[in-house]
Amino acid sequence: MKVRHASSEHSSLRRHQVALNSTCFVLQHVKPIAVPNAVALELLRQELPQSSILIDRNEVEPFETDGLTAIREQPWVVVLAETVAHVRSVLRVCRECEVPLVTRGAGTGLSGGARPNSDGILLVMTKMNKILDVDAANCTATVEPGVTNLAISEAVKEGGLYYAPDPSSQIACSIGGNVAENAGGVHCLKYGLTLHNVIGMKVQTIEGDELVLGGKSYDNASYDYMALFVGSEGMLGVVTEVTVQLLPIPANQQVLLAAFNELERAGECVAGIISAGLVPAGLEMMDKLAIQAAEEYAGVGYPTDAEAILLCELDGCLEEVEQHAASVEDLMRSRGAYDVSIAKEPKDCERLWRGRKAAFPAAGRLAPDYYCMDGTIPRYEIGRVLRSISKMSDRYGLSVANVFHAGDGNLHPLILFDASDKEQMRKAEEFGGEILECCVLAGGTITGEHGVGIEKIDQMCSQFSDVELDQFHRLREAFDQAKLMNPGKAIPTLARCSELGGMHVHRGALPHPELERF
C-alpha cells in the first residue's frame, strides 16, 4: 500500500519546523525494552489488516518526527488505525507484551509529543477521520479523532456554525491532537481553548476500558475526567471520539490595526484594552521584524516603519461591534498608537489577518531555521518581558521575531538561526530555555498551547517542585500503571530534575536573586 508521507501532510507548514540537533536533548527512556517483540508483532498481524501495519524502514521513516523535527526516532512498528477495534487491539498487544505506545494525530505538534520509540508502536489516528454526527439544532458535532480541526468548521458551515478554536495549523492538525495538547488559536481570548469547547469524548485506556466522558448535557456530577484528559499529551489514553460545541458564525466583524513607535506602548495598550472591560475575539501583536517579514511575504499593507502593530478583532451584533470598535480605537490612540485603521468589510478583515497568518512562513525566510517558543505571562508584563528578550537577543547574537497572542499573554518568540552552524544551534536552544525561565519568573508558564512533550521536559523542573511532579506521576499511574503510553514525555522523573541541577527557578524563588538574568 501507499503511505502518505507525514511531512507532506502539511508541507505548507514545514517552514515552521525546528531543526535543532537532537544531541541537544538528552532523550529519556523510562524502561528500555531490548527486543522489539516478535510475539507482539504476531498478535498484531492476527488482529489487524496487513495494510494497517507498517514495519519496513522506508515505510516507517516518514513517522520518525512530528513538528519538532530536531528530535527523531524511527518507530519499530506503525499502525494506521481505522476503527476503534483496531485501537483496542493495539492497546491490548502493548499491554500484554509490554510494548511502549505513542499515539500520533497529524504530527504537527511542536514539542515532540508524537515522536515515536524505536522499541515501540506508533498508533496513527489520521485514518479515523469521519464526522459521525452533526446536531445543528443543538450546535454540537461528534467526530472521530483524526478529523482535522478545519474540517469540522467546513462540515458545519452551511448551517451557519463553526468550531471556535483555530490553531494556525488548523488545515492539518487533528482534533484528537488538539484535545491531547489543549490547542489554542487566534480566537481563544473570547472563545476559549480546546478545553472550553469539547463537551464529550470517548477514551480507550491501556487496560482495555472505554471511558465515555461528558456528552451533550452540561456538568454532570462526577470527577471532571475531561479536564484531566484535555492537555494530557497522549499519556492517559487514546481519544477515539470527540464531541464539540459549535457556535453561530458571527454576523459582524471588524478588525482594527494600530501602529506603534515603541514596542512597550503596544504592550501597555493590550493591558489597557483588557482592563477597559472589552473582550475582543482576537488581539494579536507583531514586532518590527515580524511585520516586515509578513509584509514582504503577503503584501497586505502593514506599516513597515512601525516598531509594533496590534490587530484587534471585534465580533457580535452590529450595535455592539460598532460601540466596542469606537472604544478600542480611542484606547489605542490614547495609549500612543500613531495610526489606527479599521477594516469593516469581510475582505478587508481577511486581508489584515492574512499577514498575521503568514507570519510564521514569512519568518522562515529571514533565516535558515527558527525556533518557536511558547511561554505565557501576565499581560501587564508583556512590555518588560519583550524588552528582556530583546536584550537576550543582543547577548546571544541571534535575532528574534515576535508574533503572538497578546490578548492571552501567550508569547511566540521566533529565534532565528542557522542549524548548520553547531554553535548557533546550541545558542538558540540556550536562548529558548532562558526565555522560558524568564516567563516563569514573570509569574507565567513554560507553555501556553504547544505542550511539554520532550522539548520542554527540563523546564518542567523549573516550574514544578518534586512533590508536584510526583503527584503528576501518581495521576498518570491511575490510568497507566505500566507507564507504557508516551514514555519519557511531558513529566520529568525526579532523577532527571536533580541531575539537571543548575538553575532551578521555582515560583519565582531563584538561587541568587540579586543577579540580573535578563
Place this chain on the structure above:
Amino acid sequence: MSSGDDSEQIVAAVEEAYREDRCIAIMGHGSKPNTTATGDAFVCTADHSGILEYRPSELVVSVRAGTPLKELNDELARNGQMIAPDPPIFNQRGTVGGAVASGLSGPGRPWYGSLRDCVLGVEVINGLAQRLNFGGRVIKNVAGFDVSRLYTGSWGTFGVILSASFKLLPMPEVSFTVEEECSDIDAFQKLADHRRERTTLTGTCHFQGRLFRRFAGAESAVRSETDALENCELNDTFSWADVRDHELSFFQDDMPLWRATFDRGEFFENVDDLSSLSEWYGSLAWIKTPTETPPSVRGTNIQVSAFRNAVATKRSVTKYASRLRKAFDPKGIFNPHIVV
C-alpha cells in the same frame, strides 16, 4: 474584608491525620446540602481567607479558600468585574473553597461556561500533607496535567483547597430581564431558537408557567434585542441571584429537592406533574417531590441527583474514580463519607 493565613494550622492538621491514620472532614461554611460530614476530625478553612492578588487590569484574582464568596463578589463588583459562571451562595453563606470543591455554576452557565472553565490555578494540600500548586495566574497554561480543574467539583475528596485563581470577566454594561406567560413546551421551543443565533441572552428560568429571560451586554445590543421581542414585559425586580442561591419562593419549603440534567435539546417531560423549575435552556431542572422517592422523568441521558432533604441512591465507585482518589489521598483520609 476578612483576611488571615491559617495554612500552617491546616497543613498541621492534615499531617496529624496522615500520621495517625485518622479521617478528616473538610468544611468551609457548611452551606452546601448533602455535605453533613462524618469524620474523626474537621478541617475548617473559614479562617484562611483574604484576597492574595487582584489586578483588575489583568482580569485575574487569587483568593484564599475561606474567603466568603459574597465578599469576593462585592470586591469584584466594585471594579466592574465578576466570576462569570456565578457559583451559588446558599443560605447567605459559602466560601470560595466550597464553591470550587462543589463546582456548581449559576444561571449563566451555558453562556459563560462552568466554574471549572474559569479556574486558572489552585494551591492544595493532598493526602500526604504536601502543599502543591497547579496551574497559575495566566490564561493559557498547558504545563502538566490540568489538576486545578480536576479539583473543581471533587467535593474535597482530593484534599484541602487552600486558594484558587480565577479568570474574570467585565460585568455587562446592562442586564434586562423579560418575562412572559409560557407553557413549558412553548418555553422549550422558544429557547431552542436562541441557540442558533448570536444574542445577548445570558440566562433562562421557567417555572409556574412563566418564562424569564436575561439579556446582558452592550446597551445598544441589549436594547435592540429586547425591543424586538413580542408579548413580553420587562421585569426589573426579578433576581437572578435568587435563582442561583435558591432564594426564590419556589425553593422555600422542606420538600425533597432533586437536580436533574438533560442533554442539549432534550425536552424535560415532567411525568407526574411535579413542581419544577428549569434553567439553562431547559437543560437543568430542579424538581420537588412530595416523598423521598426520586422523581420519574422521561427522556434519554438524564442524570438525577438528590440535592436537599433527599437521599441519594448509593453510587458505585468506578475503578478509575477510586484510583484517582488514591493518587491524591493514598490513605483515604479526606471526606470518607462522600462519593463522587
